[in-house]
Amino acid sequence: MDYCHTYANLDTRLYNKQPPVPLDNPRAGHFNPYVAKRLGWDKDEDLMSHWVEILGGQYVPAQWTPLAMVYAGHQFGHWAGQLGDGRGLLMAQVRDTNGDCQDLHLKGSGLTPYSRMGDGRAVLRSTIREYLCGHALTQLGVPSSTALGFVVSDTPVRRERMEAGAALMRVADSHIRLGHIEWIASFAPDLLAGFTDYMLDTYYPECRDAPVPVAAFLQQVVERTARLIADWQLTGFAHGVMNTDNLSITGSTLDFGPFGFMERFNPGWINNHSDHTGRYSYQNQPAIGYWNLQQWLPHFLRLPNISRATIDECLSIYEPVFMQHYQIGMCHKLGLMHDQASLNIAFDFLTLVESQRLDYTNSFRALLAVVDTAQHPYEQTLLTAFINELTPEGLSTWQDWRARYIALLPEDTSEVINTMRANNPVYVLRNAMAQRAITAAEQGQFEEVARLFTLLTTPYEVQEIATALDTTPPAPDAWQPPISCSS
Template sequence: MRYQNTYVKLDTRLYHRQPPTPLENPRAGHFNNQVAQQLGWADDPDLMARWVDIIGGQYVPTQFEPLAMAYAGHQFGQWAGQLGDGRGLLMAQVLDNNDQLQDLHLKGCGLTPYSRMGDGRAVLRSTIREYLCGHALTQLGIPSSNALGFVVSDTPIRRERMEAGAALMRVADSHVRLGHVEWIASFAPDLLSEFTDYMIDTYYPECRDSEKPVLAFLQAVVQRTARMIADWQLTGFAHGVMNTDNLSITGSTLDFGPFGFMERFDPAWINNHSDHSGRYTYQNQPAIGHWNLNVWLPHFMRLTQEGVTRDSLAECLAPYEPTFMQHYQQGLCRKLGLPHQSDSLTLAFEFLTLLEDNLLDYTNSFRALLGLVAADEHPYEQQLLKIMIAELSDEARQVWQDWSTRYLAQIQQPSSPTNDQVVTDLKTNNPVYVLRNSMAQHAITAAEQGQFEEVARLFELLASPYTVQDIATDLDSRPPTPNAPQLPISCSS
């Protein structure tokens, strides 16, 4: 691998250097060969032979320079003070096959100075959920951390019950969070200029060509964050814990805790059992992204020599809403196979209303449109359509009939794409499979008995989410029964 350990060269107040604390008897859970190829890991026989020992914390390659990052954050809208890597270590940074810097971050590696009341460990269930979700989002085309692999061990971990300790090697284009700047502003303000230069030079070098690089960088972070959250909304993904310490400066999804993919469409669904007020529901994610950035940006007011003023920061934040709306609306139209125009948007929002009013399955309902547009060539989607219609009341069925008639008429308009293009758009923008909670739980239950075949099957299934696959089971596309509550997920990991 091509190591480029840059973070360790920064001021030592920003991190604590330490090796991982080994797990007891680590064993292979699953290994991501695609990520290994991307990183160049697969080209190193020693890394390949000892990946279990490395992720289990028993062996640290000589070119790794492990450290725990310090950062702070706002959690559930309240200032939480110093946080930091309480169970993770940035093990190394490398250039991948696309010359993109990637962090190798070991999660579940033991206590650090930032562990607070935690034990520095991770349990198998949360490790599997993160491993599969990072993979799922990546294959859906949504910027996200991924993972090289995970291990399980004999180290006992107490949560609500005793569980097996596990560890995951997370791979991300950055682990610098909004909370890093919050920490610097509170505990080491003299580092702000140096750290801002690092963020620009490392992650946004194109901003150096701007007349005011810092302002260009801030606006770029705002726009990337807006596009990421629009992608979440389009796929029905709810992050569940959008604290400022859980948002990356690169606009890549980071920190999978109580996440959930929307099944029956309820935008107000609370998927995090600790979110008593519903702050981080699916429908609130765009507004929370704006809130987080609005908290983050004023810390740069110290950089007055870089042209940062209250007015210039407002200008940096201003593109958030139009960027989000454009990306989301364009994506929503593509999910219908229609051009981005007012008639298409009217149909799209009416379809979402139909889904919400009748608690229809989000993923299946969009995919079922293929069964309406080209039923003969898509028997799977035709069956989804029949199931969807069967769940409608007589009144709702009439609403559907009216909508589908206008939708098919819109497709035939001269301004619309050809029928073949509509079919292509429907197939490439509406996945067949997302990581439903029931799917993840089925794999976790088997893994806790030492059986990882279901993890491997789901990994293969989610590698091609837009294609109907023979390895799929009914569970992979089955929503909860109508009106059954969608269970929230625990934050404990």
């Protein structure tokens, strides 16, 4: 592989170099051949033959420089002080086949100076959820970390109960979080200028050509964050823990905990059992993204040519960028052009789906059967189920909406159909799907993990390996339990 170890050359206050603490008897869970090929891992015989030992912390290749990053953050709106990689290590940095630097980060690698009250480990259930979700979002086209693979072991780890320790090799375009700057500002302000130069040169080199490179960099981070959260909203994804230490400077999804994909559409859905106020509910994600940037941007006032007006200008673009990206995406889900008529009918559809407590993913996919009844038998089944769940009032609203929608369609609907197919997945990682894979894996059976991995590789296509449970939402009155943060 083409290594690019740049973070390890920064000031030593920013990290602690250390090897991983090996797991006992690590065993293969699943290996991601697509990531391996993108990294060039598949070309290295030593890496391919020892991947289980590497992920299990038993073998560190000679070219690697493992380290734990230190950062800080606001958690649930409150300053949490110093945080850091408490159970993970940046093992190496490597250029992928596109020439972009990627971080290889081993999660579940043992205690670090930043573990606080933790044990430095990860458990199998959360490891599987992160592995599958990172893959799912990536294949949906949402910027996200993904993973090379994961292993399970005989190392016991206590959470709510005793569980099997596991480890995941996360791959991301960066592990620098908003919280890195928060730590520097609080504990090592002399590093701010140099670290900002590092972020510019490594992740935003095009900003060097701007009149004020740092201002251009800040604006790019704001724009990418806005687009990422718009993508989350469009796919029905709720992160669950949008602390400042969980948002990346590159606008990629990072740190999967109590995440979830929306099933029965409820904008106020809270998927984190620790979120007692609903701060990180699905509908609050856009506002929390803005709030996090509000905490982050003023730290750069210490740099030359960055004024309060600069910060305000950067923040001011967040809402229009988010709204434009979200509105265009919502129109595309209906196969329509981005105009006011399309927006009106899109939001009316969301209102119908919410009022009738219908499934978010299935409802949008079912609309293909409205556009073309002959060529979409799977979607016709979804549409029938959709209509059967409507109340009499909902049915009347639907019939009126359907007529208005058809009136907006062009005579030739081929492009409409292509756009809808590309923007409305058949499959997302529903919590029940992940739980079935976890239950089997805890018995040593990883076939369901492999099946879901394959299913989520092409989420926009109907697949023969799918089962009815992969697209069946919970009952309308069923309680959707929130997910634990413990991992």
